[in-house]
Amino acid sequence: DVKVTQSSRYLVKRTGEKVFLECVQDMDHENMFWYRQDPGLGLRLIYFSYDVKMKEKGDIPEGYSVSREKKERFSLILESASTNQTSMYLCASSPRYEQYFGPGTRLTVT
Amino acid sequence: EDQVTQSPEALRLQEGESSSLNCSYTVSGLRGLFWYRQDPGKGPEFLFTLYSAGEEKEKERLKATLTKKESFLHITAPKPEDSATYLCAVQTTDSWGKLQFGAGTQVVVTP
Numbered sequence: 513d514v515k516v517t518q519s520s521r522y523l524v525k526r527t528g529e530k531v532f533l534e535c536v537q538d539m540d541h542e543n544m545f546w547y548r549q550d551p552g553l554g555l556r557l558i559y560f561s562y563d564v565k566m567k568e569k570g571d572i573p574e575g576y577s578v579s580r581e582k583k584e585r586f587s588l589i590l591e592s593a594s595t596n597q598t599s600m601y602l603c604a605s606s607p608r609y610e611q612y613f614g615p616g617t618r619l620t621v622t
Numbered sequence: 623e624d625q626v627t628q629s630p631e632a633l634r635l636q637e638g639e640s641s642s643l644n645c646s647y648t649v650s651g652l653r654g655l656f657w658y659r660q661d662p663g664k665g666p667e668f669l670f671t672l673y674s675a676g677e678e679k680e681k682e683r684l685k686a687t688l689t690k691k692e693s694f695l696h697i698t699a700p701k702p703e704d705s706a707t708y709l710c711a712v713q714t715t716d717s718w719g720k721l722q723f724g725a726g727t728q729v730v731v732t733p
Contacts, residue, residue: 516665543719555666555709555723562719570720602665609654609713611721613665 514539516605516614524620531590533617535603543606544586546570546578548599549616555602561586593621624649626712628724635731638699643727645710646692655693656721657686658709666709700731 519534537544545560547570557570559578567578575597579587586605590597598621604611625648635641647655654673658666670679672688679686683704685696695708707728711721 545720554725557720560720568718600663604665606719609719610656610668610671612668613658616663616665618663 514605514612516603516612518601518603518614518617520617521615522618522620524622525590525593526622527594529590529593529621531593531619531621533588533590533601533603533619535586535588535605535614536584537586537605537612538584539605539607539612540583541605541607541612542583543608543611544580545604545606545611546576546586546588547602547604548572549602550599558588595621597621624712624714624722626710626722626724628708628710628727630727631725632728633730635697635700635729637701637731637733640696640698640700642697643695643708643729644692645695645724647712648691649712649714649722651715653713653715653717655688656711656713657684657693657695658711660707660709660726662707697729700729702731702733705729705731 515538546558547555561567561580577589601617603614627646629644657669660666670686675690683698687694707726709726711723
């Protein structure tokens, strides 16, 4: 079974804090993705990576950055958290076409 | 512009009452269409991939079909545990592995 894990299920941070969300997959997948999911807006792609140290912007990259130093780990960074970044964050990995999602991190920024 | 539209937005079924969900798409070139199930507060769970018109996939009470313009997810004799939001997503030939998701259909199955 494909296993994608995310470092936290729930996270509460203050405005202006630097926030790290970690994602790890154990299936040696090349591709990894970060999404956010909001009611009425669906799933929106923030960043993705198709190889170690490679990254590409998705549809809503503003306010975020990513890091992929090892194949199995893909980190999402909020440089200075803001209240409009309160959301469910979902990581996914993919061997080629289909994507497998982690359990999600519910981030609240106060 | 590529578009993915799911209907209905919400569906309430009695246990055993079969129904279908629709996912219509307008894309430049389809590489694959994907169905996911999502329970509240959890990540989407991969169900099926369909690659070409006429293809069908089945898993328990779920059956997915694909035409050149749309896909259907048929739920046969649903049970309360089939209650979830069902998402479809498309991958185009020029999208480099990215998925474009529909808004989802929320299904509630009552005993």
